[in-house]
Structures are given as C-alpha cells and as structure tokens.
Amino acid sequence: MEPILKLEDLRVEFRSGALRHNPKVALRGLNLEVYRGEIFGFIGPNGAGKTTTINVLLGFVAPTAGNAYLFGVNVREPIARQRIGYLPELTYYYKFLTVEELLRFYARIFGIPRRETDRRIDQLLRLVELEQVRNRPIKTYSKGMQQRVGLAQALINDPELLILDEPTSGLDPIGRMKVREIIQRLKNEGKTVFFSSHELGEVETVCDRVGILHEGELRTVGRVSDLKAQFQTDLERIFLKIIGYQLNT
Amino acid sequence: MNKILAIAGVVIKELYRRKDFYVLFVLTALITLVMGSATFFNDPKIVRYLVEVCLLLIWVSAIAIAIGTAARQIPAECESRTIFPLLAKPVTRAHVILGKFLGCWFACGIALVAFYAFAAIVRGSREAYWPMLHYFQASWLHWMGLAVMIAMVILGSLIFSAPSANATICEIIIVGILLLGGHLDTVALRQPPPLDLITYTIYFFIPHLEWFDVRDILVHDQPLIKWWAVLGATAYAAAYTATFLFLAWLIFRRKPLNA
Numbered sequence: 001m002e003p004i005l006k007l008e009d010l011r012v013e014f015r016s017g018a019l020r021h022n023p024k025v026a027l028r029g030l031n032l033e034v035y036r037g038e039i040f041g042f043i044g045p046n047g048a049g050k051t052t053t054i055n056v057l058l059g060f061v062a063p064t065a066g067n068a069y070l071f072g073v074n075v076r077e078p079i080a081r082q083r084i085g086y087l088p089e090l091t092y093y094y095k096f097l098t099v100e101e102l103l104r105f106y107a108r109i110f111g112i113p114r115r116e117t118d119r120r121i122d123q124l125l126r127l128v129e130l131e132q133v134r135n136r137p138i139k140t141y142s143k144g145m146q147q148r149v150g151l152a153q154a155l156i157n158d159p160e161l162l163i164l165d166e167p168t169s170g171l172d173p174i175g176r177m178k179v180r181e182i183i184q185r186l187k188n189e190g191k192t193v194f195f196s197s198h199e200l201g202e203v204e205t206v207c208d209r210v211g212i213l214h215e216g217e218l219r220t221v222g223r224v225s226d227l228k229a230q231f232q233t234d235l236e237r238i239f240l241k242i243i244g245y246q247l248n249t
Numbered sequence: 250m251n252k253i254l255a256i257a258g259v260v261i262k263e264l265y266r267r268k269d270f271y272v273l274f275v276l277t278a279l280i281t282l283v284m285g286s287a288t289f290f291n292d293p294k295i296v297r298y299l300v301e302v303c304l305l306l307i308w309v310s311a312i313a314i315a316i317g318t319a320a321r322q323i324p325a326e327c328e329s330r331t332i333f334p335l336l337a338k339p340v341t342r343a344h345v346i347l348g349k350f351l352g353c354w355f356a357c358g359i360a361l362v363a364f365y366a367f368a369a370i371v372r373g374s375r376e377a378y379w380p381m382l383h384y385f386q387a388s389w390l391h392w393m394g395l396a397v398m399i400a401m402v403i404l405g406s407l408i409f410s411a412p413s414a415n416a417t418i419c420e421i422i423i424v425g426i427l428l429l430g431g432h433l434d435t436v437a438l439r440q441p442p443p444l445d446l447i448t449y450t451i452y453f454f455i456p457h458l459e460w461f462d463v464r465d466i467l468v469h470d471q472p473l474i475k476w477w478a479v480l481g482a483t484a485y486a487a488a489y490t491a492t493f494l495f496l497a498w499l500i501f502r503r504k505p506l507n508a
Binding site: 014055058059060061062078079080081082084086088090092093094095096097101105106108109110111150153157163 | 251252254255256258259262263266267329330331332333334335336337338339340341505506
C-alpha cells in the first residue's frame with residue numbers, strides 16, 4: 001500500500017549568526033510512513049522536532065536534506081497541499097472576518113464551486129456547533145469557539161489527510177472531548193489523521209499508531225497495542241522510558 | 250488567479266472595516282467644504298485654489314492609505330500568524346505577494362474613486378463645469394503611481410523588520426521622489442565627478458512618481474494629455490511595479506517561517 005505521508009532521511013538544520021556556523025539540528029534523518037485511514041500520533045517532549053516536522057510537511061520550512069511527500073508529491077510543490085487540512089496549535093485567523101467569510105475565503109482558495117461551498121459551510125458549522133454565531137466577527141469568539149473555527153477551516157476542502165498540531169491544547173474538558181469526537185468521526189469516514197500531542201492519554205485513546213520523537217530522532221514507531229504488549233505498561237511510561245527519563249517510583 | 254483574488258478580497262475587507270479610510274475621507278471633505286464656503290477678495294477664480302487644495306489633500310490621503318495598508322500586510326500576517334493556515338493551503342508565496350498587492354491597489358482604487366468623485370462634485374456645484382476626461386486621466390495616472398508605491402512598500406516590508414520603520418522610510422523616499430526626482434538631472438549637471446555620475450544613476454534608476462502627478466490639468470484647465478503618453482506612463486508603472494514585486498518574491502520565497 002502506498003503511504004499517504006512519507007518522510008525520507010529528513011534532516012533540518014537551523015543556522016544563525018553572521019558566519020552561520022554551529023547549526024542547530026532539529027531533525028536527524030527522519031524516516032516515517034503513514035497510511036490511508038490511520039490515526040497517527042506524533043509525540044515527543046518540547047523541542048523534539050514535532051512542529052518542525054509539521055512545518056516541513058506544510059512547506060513553511062525547507063529541509064536541509066532528504067524529502068517529504070504527501071500523496072506521493074514532494075511537499076515543495078504547493079499542489080501537495082490540495083488534499084490536506086491543517087489545524088495549528090493556536091488559532092490564527094483573520095479576526096475581522098466572520099466564520100462564514102473565513103470559510104468562504106478558504107473554499108475559494110481550493111477552487112470549490114459556490115453551491116458546494118454553501119453546502120459545506122452549513123455542514124461544517126453544524127459539526128463544530130457555530131451555526132448560531134456564523135455572522136459574528138471571529139474576534140468576539142471564546143478560545144474554544146476559535147479552536148472550532150480552526151477545525152472547520154481544516155475540513156473545508158473535505159481533506160483526505162488532516163494534520164493537527166496539538167489540537168486540544170488549551171481547551172477545556174468539553175472542548176477536548178468534542179475535538180476527540182470529531183477526530184473519531186473523521187476516522188470512521190476513512191480519513192487519515194496525523195497529529196502531534198502532549199496528551200498521552202488522548203493519544204492512547206484515539207491513535208492506531210504512534211511515533212515517539214526525541215532530540216530530532218524517531219526513537220520508535222508502532223501500534224499502540226503492540227507497544228503496550230512489548231513494554232507491559234501504559235503509553236505514558238513507555239514514552240518516558242524511550243526518551244530516557246528516570247522514574248523515581 | 251482565483252487564489253490571488255481571494256487574498257486580495259480579504260485585504261479590501263480589512264481596509265473597509267478599519268477606520269483609516271473614513272477618517273481621511275472625512276478630513277479631506279471637511280477641509281475642502283470649509284474652504285469652499287469661504288470667499289476671498291471676490292476672486293471669481295477662487296474655485297481653482299479650492300480644487301488645488303482638494304487635489305493636494307487627495308494625494309496626501311491616498312499616499313497615507315497606500316503606505317499604511319501595504320506596509321502592514323505581510324508583517325501583520327506573520328505576526329498574527331495567519332500566514333500559516335494560509336500557506337498550509339495550495340497557495341504559493343508568489344500568490345500571497347500578488348494577492349496582497351492587488352488587494353491594496355484595488356482598495357486604493359476604490360478610495361480614489363470616492364475622493365475624485367467628491368472633488369468633481371465640489372467643483373461642478375460651484376462652476377457647473379464637468380471635465381470628466383480630465384478627471385479620468387488624473388485619477389488613472391494617480392492610481393498607476395500608487396501601484397508603484399504599493400509594490401515598493403511591500404518590498405520594503407520584507408526588508409525592514411518593523412512596519413513603522415518601513416512606512417517611514419518609504420514615505421521619505423516617495424515624498425523625496427515626488428518633490429526632487431524630476432530635478433535630479435539638473436542637480437547632476439552642477440556636481441563634480443563622481444557625484445554627477447552617482448546623481449545621474451539615481452535619476453535614471455528611481456521610479457519617477459512625479460510623472461503621475463497631473464493635477465495641473467484639472468487646476469489650470471490644461472488640455473488633455475496625449476493618450477499614447479498615458480499608455481506609456483501606464484507601461485512604465487507596470488514595469489517598476491513588476492520589478493519591485495519580483496524582488497519581494499525573491500526575498501519572501503526563501504524566508505523560513507516557523508509555526
């Protein structure tokens with residue numbers, strides 16, 4: 001089976017200073033494949049390289065070496081992003097627009113016909129429960145509502161692959177549950193979800209496979225159930241063991 | 250093209266939901282109307298002075314709107330991080346630059362229509378004189394000049410770190426070109442070498458924005474400019490605009506963005 005997302009010896013270095021010596025290596029030869037219909041959890045401590053990997057996949061940062069592919073197309077090509085949806089960790093939207101205007105803007109970028117746009121906007125606003133406030137500027141929304149705007153915009157093109165960067169970060173328990181429900185619903189519809197998270201309990205509940213990243217290296221990849229069977233413990237302890245953290249108890 | 254127009258649409262929405270344009274328009278209208286209500290020495294040609302002041306205010310307001318809008322576009326996208334969901338779509342950085350440029354330019358075009366319509370109504374109501382082709386030439390060339398200025402400011406926004414620094418530097422350059430640009434060749438003649446060469450080089454490299462300022466044809470009822478000259482000035486503006494936007498793209502395409 002062809003992977004939907006593929007990383008090949010991906011290396012990213014950040015150089016700073018006038019002479020650009022001593023580069024900071026963010027990713028060290030990452031190899032990863034994610035297949036259709038999977039929910040893949042990408043976990044790691046702060047500074048492990050999760051967001052850098054997502055930045056490469058979205059074309060924000062060019063890899064120093066290696067390649068990244070979405071649907072077999074190199075991420076350097078903008079068309080690789082035609083069938084993906086992206087939800088950033090924090091909400092970054094034009095706050096002077098209403099949610100309906102924002103979704104219409106993104107739909108236009110994807111070239112979705114007007115009638116189909118209307119249908120999708122109605123459907124998505126129902127899904128994220130923002131129908132009642134569709135004509136209010138985004139700046140008047142609460143944080144949870146803004147995160148749901150993010151989910152709606154990520155789904156406007158009916159993507160086959162969703163890239164979620166810390167999707168439940170800063171949300172209250174109800175907000176988290178709603179996001180989890182939506183991810184589960186997307187899985188049932190056959191979508192592929194690639195998401196980074198610090199919430200290991202959430203990853204354990206939702207994901208089929210996980211990859212644990214530490215200091216720019218992928219330390220392990222596997223099915224959650226297989227890892228739990230192999231290490232005879234829960235995902236949190238597996239994670240701490242793999243990154244070399246010594247537990248006192 | 251659809252992507253560029255979509256991005257431009259957001260810029261236009263942002264402008265008319267902000268108060269800058271309305272404040273400048275009301276100020277221009279107020280100053281013109283107050284001056285229009287006054288009569289000095291029973292001068293029958295007082296309307297000319299009124300038109301001159303009104304057109305000067307239009308120029309100042311349009312430059313303020315153009316620089317203010319263009320200077321913050323890309324830095325604001327990066328600072329508010331709206332650039333990330335946008336570039337996560339099948340949008341290139343060239344689309345972003347062109348969309349931002351077109352949005353600012355169209356928005357300034359809308360503002361110019363309102364300003365020039367106001368000027369025409371004020372003059373028409375006092376003199377019953379409606380030189381529509383003159384208004385068209387003046388506003389068209391004004392709009393072309395603004396295209397060069399907006400492209401220059403967008404390029405500046407990728408070079409200078411703060412939008413305020415960029416706006417100030419661009420204002421100085423633009424006002425400098427408008428006031429002195431046309432006289433640099435004369436200045437060069439009086440300079441010793443190598444200053445004369447440097448002054449000539451600047452003269453031939455800068456975009457001559459003063460060519461787009463044809464207020465005199467309205468103020469002094471001069472004959473219409475030859476249409477081929479208007480076409481030539483349009484092509485000249487297009488060449489400089491394209492050059493500035495190309496340079497902006499060269500800088501922006503290599504700029505790393507970390508979400």
